[in-house]
Amino acid sequence: MNAVSLLCDIIGQAGKVAARAYRDDARFGALLDAGLLEDDGLVQSVLCENCDLPHDAEIKFEFGSYGHFCPDLGLVPVERADLVAVRPNLAALVEHLHAAFECPPGGISQLGPQTWRVGLVDTPGGRAVVHFHTCLRTDDDLVSLGNALRAEIRRDYALVVTAAGHLPFRDAATYPLATMVQMDLGAACLRKIVSVAEAVGAPPRPTGGRPSVYRERFHELLAERAAQVVAEKGRNEEAKAALLEYRRRYPHETTPSLSTVKAYVSEFRGG
Ligand SMILES: [Zn+2]
Incomplete structure (x- = not known):
């Protein structure tokens, strides 16, 4: 898992x-250095692993120290340092995405509880507007996105980048954050892996055989395999497994060579 996948995982925990x-x-x-995570007080509960039956337990502050109550063991002391909490800084993430997609200055705006406008991008096929929406896993997420975008001006293309899940949305292409950008550890910033033009399929989406389409589909497939924890450890094994899966999904289309798929795996794991 790369740094951006870890960030997505934390955003997906919604708190x-x-x-x-x-x-x-x-x-x-790396995520802390880039400002993508920020301090957020102390956690309110912990998982008690001190007894036979792991359970959630509320943190209590008694007699000058922190602890949690366990039915078996009574009050179990906990170090304050172990309770420090962080949360994703979504406003910072949106600014990072604005820079990574090379949007012209301005245009960032929070449009709803889960939704931001990241900015505009010129593509060969016209102007695209990029949004970030935290999660697209449920119907409620889709409703929340629809409400947030209601007053937005229509552009030639619209893209919604999400941290967790990417259910199809009627008015925009949706794309997972972890396959769209990766972390540049040296510069503490995000770099795009897939361009906005590729993600929205501009100019008109070709039907296979094009390197950009292979790349986009493999990054998506590899991200799904990583999320489902079925990815192979070795690069070669993962490339072979991904190629098999690709053939299963797109049985009527040409496939790239194994060495190309290996390169996609390296690229995907790079950040
Ligand atoms: Zn316990």
């Missing part, structure tokens, strides 16, 4: 997460 769980994870540090 604060304990920094402790990620303390030794370099990707977590």
Whole structure:
């Protein structure tokens, strides 16, 4: 999993997460450095793993120290440092995306509780507007997106980038964040993997055989395999498995060579 996938995972949890769980994870540090995660007080509950039956337990502050109550063990003390919480900084993420997609200055706006306008991008086929919407996993998410975009001006193309799930939406192409951008660890910023033009299929989406289409589809497929925790560890094994899956999904289309797919796997895992 790369840093952006980890960010998506945290956004998908829709709230604060304990920094402790990620303390030794370099990707977590990179997200903090880039301002994509921010401090958010202390977590209110922990998973008790001290007894036979793991359970959620509320944090209590008693007699000058923190702890949680366990039916088996009574009050179990917890270090304050282990309770520090972080949450995704979505406004910062939107600014990072604005820069990564090379949008002209201005245009960033929060349109709803889950939805932001990232900016405009000129493509060979016309002007595209890019939005970020946290999750597209349920009908409620789709309704929330529809409401947020109601007053938006129509452009030639519309793209909605999401951190978790990408249900199809009637008025825009949807694309998973983790296949669209990756983290540049040195510069602490996001870089695009797929251009907005490719993501919206501008100019008119070709029907296979084109490298950009292969690349887009493989990145999506690899992200899905990673999310479902079925990705192979080795690059070659993963490339072979992804190619099989691609043939199953697009049985009537040409396929790229195995070496090309290996390159997509490297690219996908790079950030
Ligand atoms: Zn317990």
